[in-house]
Amino acid sequence: MTNDPGGRERRPRRPNLTLPRVIDVVARRTRFGAPKLRNFTSALTPLDDTVEFVVETDGPIPVRALGPVLWIGDSQVTEVRADDETHYVFLSLQPEVLKEGQPIGLGWSGQTERLETGRTFESPR
Numbered sequence: 001m002t003n004d005p006g007g008r009e010r011r012p013r014r015p016n017l018t019l020p021r022v023i024d025v026v027a028r029r030t031r032f033g034a035p036k037l038r039n040f041t042s043a044l045t046p047l048d049d050t051v052e053f054v055v056e057t058d059g060p061i062p063v064r065a066l067g068p069v070l071w072i073g074d075s076q077v078t079e080v081r082a083d084d085e086t087h088y089v090f091l092s093l094q095p096e097v098l099k100e101g102q103p104i105g106l107g108w109s110g111q112t113e114r115l116e117t118g119r120t121f122e123s124p125r
Contacts, residue, residue, distance in 0.1 A: 019068070019106055020059035020086075022117040027053050027124045032093060051095040051124060053077065055106070060085040066108040072121045073102030078109055098123070 032050045034042040053070055061068050061082070070077040070090040075098060079091040092098060102121045105114035 015062065015064075017062045017064055019108070019115050020057035020061060022055060022104075022106055022115070022119075023058055023086075024056040025053055025070075025104055025117060025119050027051055027121065029095075029124045030091075032091065047093060049095060051092045051098065053090040053092070053104075054083075055088045055090060057086050057088070057106075061088065064108075066110055069107050069109045069114075071103075071105040071107055071114050072098045075099075075102075076109070095123075 028051070030050055030052045032044075032047040034044040034046050036042075055070065067078065068080055068088070070080070072092070075092075075094075077090045077092045079093065081089050081091075083089060098121055100121060100123055104117045104119045104121055106117065107114035
């Protein structure tokens with residue numbers, strides 16, 4: 001005999017996967033050095049001309065199976081690292097595909113929906 005009343009279990013609350021609002025985006029030229037790996041050599045080659053975007057948000061980007069993407073027009077910048085809960089650095093390894101005046105948006109990889117930031121890309125000098 002059990003004390004189980006046989007009622008339905010409550011479903012856990014679903015996590016909030018809403019992207020935060022972008023407060024600021026700063027583009028700057030940088031060099032890309034291939035990561036130093038312990039057990040093997042990286043297949044990535046160093047690049048002298050890349051563009052990184054420092055993105056400030058009004059909250060953390062939720063952790064999920066899909067990674068965040070910075071859209072520059074129709075080009076996706078998928079290389080990203082978090083500096084803290086509201087500052088993210090997106091790195092474009094192909095800056096030649098980025099076009100002046102294109103709108104900047106934030107979205108999820110594999111999805112076309114994006115949050116427009118109200119900013120446009122201006123090539124850093």
